[in-house]
Amino acid sequence: MTTASRATGWHLGRWRLIDRLIAGTALILMLIGLSWLIGADRGLSKTRIRVGQTPVTVSMQAETEQAPVVVIAHGFSGSRQMMASFARTLARNGYVAVNLDFPGHGANPRPLEGEIGEQRRTRILLDALAAVVDHASTLPQYDGRLALLGHSMAGDIAVRYADRSPAAEPKASADEPRQPAAPRLDPAADLDALVAVSPYLSEELGAHRPGRTPDNLLFIYGAWEPRMILEQGRAAVAAVANLPSDAIQPSVTYGDHGDGSARRLVIADHVEHIGVLYSARALRAALDWLDQVFERESSGWVDARGAWLGLYFLGAILLAWPLTRLLPRISSEPLGADLGGRRLALAALLPALLTPLILWPLPTDFLAIAIADYIALHFLVYAALTALMLALIRRQPSNPPSSAQTAGPPMGRGGAIGRGSASVSASAFGVAVLAVIAYQALIIALPIDLYVAAFLPDPHRFGTLLVLSVATLAWFIADEWLTRGRGAFIGRYALTKVLFLLSLILAVVLNLEELFFLVIIIPAILILFVVFGLFSGWIYRRTGHPLVAALANALFLATAIAVSFPIAD
Template identity: 45%
Template sequence: MTAGAAPGRIAVATMALIMIVVGLLELRGASDGLRITRNLAGETPVTIFQARTAAPAPVIVIAHGFAGSQQLMQPFAETLAHNGYIAVTFDFLGHGRNRIPMCGDITEGTTITTELLEELTEVASFARKLPESNGRVGVLGHSMASDIVVRFAKANPDVEATVAVSVFSPVATATSPRNLLVIVGVLEPAMLRNEGLRIVNLVADGTAIAGETYGNFADGTARKLVIARGVEHIGVLYSHDSMVEALRWINAAFGQDKEGYIDSRGRWLALVFVGIAALAWPLSALLPIGSASCVGAELTWKPLLIAAFAAPVLTPLILWKLPTDFLPILLGDYLTLHFLLYGALTGIALFYLRKQTLQRQSVSLGNILIAATAVAAYSLVAFGLPTDAYVFSFLPTPERIPLIAAIACGTLPYFVADEWLTRGSNSRPGAYALTKFCFLLSLAIAVILNPEKLFFLVIIVPAILLLFLAFGLVSRWTYAATRHPLPGALANAMIFAWAIAVTFPMIIR
């Protein structure tokens, strides 16, 4: 690090630390005045949110979607708890810290749907019996759980309000469930908006428009579709529109009118994570140098494009008909093979196209391993702890630890090949972004070829984009400091393997 660069790095580090501290204080302050307790409903982990001085109140049971966990639903839980309700979140089978896997075939659906419905029923029974509960109950569910809460409310007519976020549910009727609100993000697929309109039109006789309430709360026929502004499938869970509309709907159903605190953690989470990413730049100056000069393929555009576009086309075609169910984690096994084959094909292309080889470099393997360990540790701890507290379950249960190692066998070849392809003192501008676009394109081709099995990959695209952005910056600064692609590649391989292993649901087929 040059003397002139030191003041700039110190300034960035100071600003980043301020952002992190301010964001964490605001996030922590969101629960002031609430009593938050953790328990088990049978063997299902649950969290109960309620005001410290609460009188007997209705209970709202809140269910997360596919590959989520109860942390994702905290914005709704804390909004409702601050406004006089008892909110109960939980981890579905195979998700988060629920150590019991789902059983069945995701393409068949019936068995898993029945399991999840039984689990929601058990959690709702637990919630109704809470000492502060007045016996009245409502439900709220996102994505996969939107169908589960609708089915539960249909089977239990005393459920007074249902909120279905990012909805799909073929079982809704004109009279059941009672008082159904549908929320869809404006950036979500049109099929979800159309599904919301279809459900509301059961009451509106085909004339439904977003933002209008049809039916009435007294007889339970109230229906409404809300389009949350500026958000997609995950952002809809942090949207101000979602919080306000869900609270107002539940208030109307339960005859209450308190409307005070509205959760706004999205901006504070962004502040924290931008600060953590920014802090990686000044810290990268502390990494040991791994090579005497910059190492990388340094391909011109023509061979770079050949290497970048061969793997995304060939990978889904090769895997199309191959069995990919070999890990007890839904879609994680397919992603592992996709990363592995994609990396192998990119590596083969590099073997024939590269201009520079490892043998020409003076390399310190010890420094590379030290740098990779430091970068991986920073990413897992600095990003992981706030993620686990405020976004989704990031700390693995014991059953998931071997899965991290297994998935890393796929992510490692991919990131090693990709880093080598896109790094170098004369690397092409935009090469790193191009290869990430190609990987997402490859996943899209895979979904098109096998939509029934791989559809849920579409849902995680925003999360993969954020991971590529955040850890792409970290690996770029790592490369600038170490002059070698391996530290960033090794760290990213571990981070992505960890994220996949702790996020996707465990399943016994």
């Protein structure tokens, strides 16, 4: 058997007993988690429609005849999937849950026009919410009682929607012609309650004013959220109790449900702005509040997808370990820059510092998705600087390089990649890349899209996805090559990822007004980097080639970014 044929073999015999045990355990965890997620939908009727361009999902128990309707809206960079815990909880307890994707978000192709805080953007969001509320009031199951539930940005939009006074209409500016106002509820369809989950309010609510402020308003916050946001809700509750804000007690109702003045503040322990959407405390508080307003008795069932999703994805990560041992061997020697600690640190540190400084004065407004243009430039410039540092370091006098110390993977004769004594199979490389991408897409990306948040991009995002893929690929290739090789020190992969995140944070500090929403994805990127680090290490030890993980991880991260932020005009 030739070297090339040995390289492309899948070596099923390489699976040890420990590999089989880990694979079996992982599959059991995945099946348990997935079976609960699928079983939780049993008995529910889900209808997907469009109200204009707005995608809407209507969820209810199959036998529901008449029930209150709850329109559920997500926050900035959210989607219907992110609010599914509330929709499922309410539907399983007899409500009709109506979930929507705001313009620019999820599967909604309409751009989110205007800047943050502009009246044009507020009007577009109000229009979308109003159209869905109007449609919800025509459902055969609608019994005349209506509530809104909004997270973050949608909490403020819902508060504005509840204000039916002429003064609440967004004003047109000199350079912003007036557009038709959002339709208002007719008196028969007045809102009975509003649940605001971690809202950022654009203005103080003050005391309850019928027709001007929401009736029966519940605030839910995570205990780990910024104090400034939480204090807004506390002040709103204090306004109806005629008490100072610091006298307001969580989980105590102030005001009266009878006249609509009831308000309550609930704080969910051990969660932040996104984790609150999966908190059993938050879900139960919303259900109990609506049951009190509508004088109903529910089963009390609460969606627990957070734990079951964690079980599934833990299994998916564990399963990747033994499966990587089935990948073909690509290179006869480990490829990479082969840098020691001092030289690698120098090559990694300068791009982290220079990239935000270089991009600071440059305009970033060439992609349709907010923030994505800056992220693409950050990846590209960072990759270029890393490649430059690699080239400069290689010119410095050092010990004679090994065959693995190449600046990149050039293609050799006979379909082999590499030079010197390293023999690299192009066919094995292609097989390995396709296998890893297929695993990430089917086992990780698809369940995320079904049960966590919008992840599979719609066609209107393909152009941005292509640009982001080029940018992330450039960085992952440079970074993987930088951190691999026989002489690379332990902790190298973690070091470069920490420096990259610090570089993004520095960019936000330098341009807080424009890049503030980068803060939203930095925790998500950190989580992905941890998972990528595990996958990349396992793949590299088996294949000997750093670019397999680079290609797969770049596509996954580009997709995550492309679908996370709204399409902007």
